[in-house]
Amino acid sequence: MVTSRQVAQLAGVSQATVSRVLQGSLRVSGDTRQRVEAAMAQAGYRPHAAARAMRTRRSGTVGVVVADITNPFYPQLLEAVSHALDAAGQRMILWNAGGPSETSALEAIGEGSVDGLVFTTITEGSDPLEEALQQDQPVVLLHRGLESARCDQVTNDNVAGGRLVAEYLAGHGHERIAYLQGPELPSTSRHRERGFRERLAELGVALAPELTVRAHFSHDSARRAMRGLLDRQDPPTAVFCANDLTAFGAVDGALSLGSHVPEDVWVLGYDDIEMASWDSFDLTTVRQPIAEMARTAVELLLERIDDRSLSPRRRKFPSELVVRGSTARAPVPVRAVDR
Amino acid sequence: MVTSRQVAQLAGVSQATVSRVLQGSLRVSGDTRQRVEAAMAQAGYRPHAAARAMRTRRSGTVGVVVADITNPFYPQLLEAVSHALDAAGQRMILWNAGGPSETSALEAIGEGSVDGLVFTTITEGSDPLEEALQQDQPVVLLHRGLESARCDQVTNDNVAGGRLVAEYLAGHGHERIAYLQGPELPSTSRHRERGFRERLAELGVALAPELTVRAHFSHDSARRAMRGLLDRQDPPTAVFCANDLTAFGAVDGALSLGSHVPEDVWVLGYDDIEMASWDSFDLTTVRQPIAEMARTAVELLLERIDDRSLSPRRRKFPSELVVRGSTARAPVPVRAVDR
Numbered sequence A, B: 001m002v003t004s005r006q007v008a009q010l011a012g013v014s015q016a017t018v019s020r021v022l023q024g025s026l027r028v029s030g031d032t033r034q035r036v037e038a039a040m041a042q043a044g045y046r047p048h049a050a051a052r053a054m055r056t057r058r059s060g061t062v063g064v065v066v067a068d069i070t071n072p073f074y075p076q077l078l079e080a081v082s083h084a085l086d087a088a089g090q091r092m093i094l095w096n097a098g099g100p101s102e103t104s105a106l107e108a109i110g111e112g113s114v115d116g117l118v119f120t121t122i123t124e125g126s127d128p129l130e131e132a133l134q135q136d137q138p139v140v141l142l143h144r145g146l147e148s149a150r151c152d153q154v155t156n157d158n159v160a161g162g163r164l165v166a167e168y169l170a171g172h173g174h175e176r177i178a179y180l181q182g183p184e185l186p187s188t189s190r191h192r193e194r195g196f197r198e199r200l201a202e203l204g205v206a207l208a209p210e211l212t213v214r215a216h217f218s219h220d221s222a223r224r225a226m227r228g229l230l231d232r233q234d235p236p237t238a239v240f241c242a243n244d245l246t247a248f249g250a251v252d253g254a255l256s257l258g259s260h261v262p263e264d265v266w267v268l269g270y271d272d273i274e275m276a277s278w279d280s281f282d283l284t285t286v287r288q289p290i291a292e293m294a295r296t297a298v299e300l301l302l303e304r305i306d307d308r309s310l311s312p313r314r315r316k317f318p319s320e321l322v323v324r325g326s327t328a329r330a331p332v333p334v335r336a337v338d339r
Helices: A004-011 A015-022 A030-043 A049-056 A073-087 A101-111 A127-134 A158-171 A187-202 A219-230 A244-256 A290-306 B004-011 B015-023 B030-043 B049-056 B073-087 B101-111 B127-134 B158-171 B187-202 B219-230 B244-256 B290-306
Strands: A061-066 A091-096 A116-119 A139-143 A152-156 A177-181 A212-214 A238-241 A266-271 A284-287 A314-317 A320-322 B061-066 B091-096 B116-119 B139-143 B152-156 B177-181 B212-214 B238-241 B266-271 B284-287 B314-317 B320-322
Touching: A004 A015, A004 A030, A015 A030, A061 A073, A061 A101, A073 A091, A073 A139, A073 A290, A073 B073, A073 B091, A091 A101, A091 B073, A091 B091, A101 A116, A101 A127, A116 A290, A127 A139, A139 A290, A152 A158, A152 A187, A152 A290, A158 A187, A158 A238, A158 A266, A158 A284, A158 A320, A177 A187, A177 A219, A177 A244, A212 A219, A219 A238, A219 A244, A238 A244, A244 A266, A290 A314, B004 B015, B004 B030, B015 B030, B061 B073, B061 B101, B073 B091, B073 B139, B073 B290, B091 B101, B101 B116, B101 B127, B116 B290, B127 B139, B139 B290, B152 B158, B152 B187, B152 B290, B158 B187, B158 B238, B158 B266, B158 B284, B158 B320, B177 B187, B177 B219, B177 B244, B212 B219, B219 B238, B219 B244, B238 B244, B244 B266, B290 B314
Parallel strands: A061 A091, A061 A116, A116 A139, A139 A152, A152 A314, A177 A212, A177 A238, A238 A266, A266 A284, B061 B091, B061 B116, B116 B139, B139 B152, B152 B314, B177 B212, B177 B238, B238 B266, B266 B284
Antiparallel strands: A284 A320, B284 B320
């Protein structure tokens, strides 16, 4: 059996350097890493993962926890995370949160099957996150943040994004505005709403309580909520949705009643996932730089795996309003007081 | 430190039974498993994963390889696989095929980080699959099959599905039919086309070569292909698309030219993912029983992990035509010879 000592001799480096390459350490230069990997390939060195994990306490694997992969935002985020991990030579374990999986993500890190965790759908009161932080495990929050958590966090500036939408709608003279809220707990949901409300208030536009409906980030509940809003005697002229999936549900709700977007009602989303630009939706939305955020989260996590003593870092990425046909191609609908 | 012997005493079972529970063996009854797990929890027994893997040669983890998680079919399939694995107490590692990931899936199984692999996007000439089979590793193919591979396979009857669409279109008097093909290699793509062509030929309807366009299972290329078809002097009256994502692109291509579905052209897909039933698409499509197929694949794989000597099994699930508004609410469009 080939040993790491033989690999070191072949590559002309120390055995410690070979170990660092096996650990995926960032302190090895790309050049040295290549030389060591070439030597491993040449010598046919293939450490058994378990034996390696025992020896190096590194699995070369990063765990990602996600709540709902059937929301198309998450596959797009995961693909970006997966590419960033690939580029760093790391493997990805994915857990679909909610079931027994979330606890098993924590067990995995406790047991050394993964070196660190990316939480993409964290909310207040997550036991796995709290335990991971108590155990001082490497963790990064991506997309959803948590004010109270002392750990690396990469988010979009959701408050600023909400404000952008408020300014855009008020600037076009909308006075009867509805909001399809996300769930109560996620930071994305809370911050988008806070920015939207704050800026509308500053601009003297009221957000009527009866036009604020919880839609739970799902197509079905958004569709139902939109039908309720459009069936009112005083329907809204614009509907801001807490994410793009919700906006697709709102568009479909309007369609199901024979209402036209944007002629009868404007619809706006948040995220700017690929589907938002499809002709069927042509959705005005707030763009968050998904790929860049994913790359940054992976970078921070790998640095922390290398050095747990770093103080927690927060990276907040700017948001941008992308105007498309779900609002722009028609004047503000006339408020229908008597339908 | 608590030992497995103490757990065995506490649960009133043999130490071998505790090992089998740790290995996720199917030969332990649900009742016994519960008793052992309760004893582990009570005693605070938490074997280090690496040590456990060394001892039992079982990681309790199944790897899943997928080519394109941004095609919404795959998140839906993965969620079904993830639920089935959760229910069996197994973890899931996900690899996004194509990058260095696919090779690392094979390394992971070679190294013992995973006990078996689910390939969801296999095509002819996959080195990782071939190597895995040569090494006699537990593998199951799900969704896409491979005639030549001697391993467990769970697929939809894609030939029958293609035949259903041919019968439906011919039965409604369509004579100018287009086909948006998938990529050349996947079995799904080849079998759907084979069934479609065979049945059309049997019914005496020609599939014109100039109306057969490759759309690569992507929204963008389908949209482009559809625009090309509709710009012809002799456009098709119906377009069958190799999967739902392709059909969404076709609908959007029609929309971008001001053409109406189904009044100007009928559009049909394959898979019946959730989005197919959204009002924006309201897509007639062929349903494959995604959740049932995922459950069966996990079942076969766990059986094989327990007993590698089983002969290869193939499970083919029936397909069903689901008729919706993209075809049904309008008569067959009149063939426009001169637009």
